[in-house]
Amino acid sequence: MRWIPPPQGWVKINVDGAFSTESCKGGIEVVIRDSEGQVLLSSWRVIFKADSAEEVEALACKEGVQLAGEWVHMSAILETV
Secondary structure: OOOOOOOOOEEEEEEEEEEEOOOOEEEEEEEEEEOOOOEEEEEEEEEOOOOOHHHHHHHHHHHHHHHHHHHOOOEEEEEEO
16 A cells, blocks of 8 residues: 655644554554655554554544644644554
């Protein structure tokens, strides 16, 4: 799958989450890029207690939108894997 840049003047928030049913732990990743493909912000975090993969994916989306709102004041597209 190839990354497609957002339109000029926008950013793209790419998020992903992973979940282990055995440990009930997960991880999230966030990368925010501009239309040139430049990374403006990236983040990752361990989730020590989660109930499902869907919960971890939702937390990844929330984290990406919150980070963009705080640090990148441009229109944004949220994209998950």
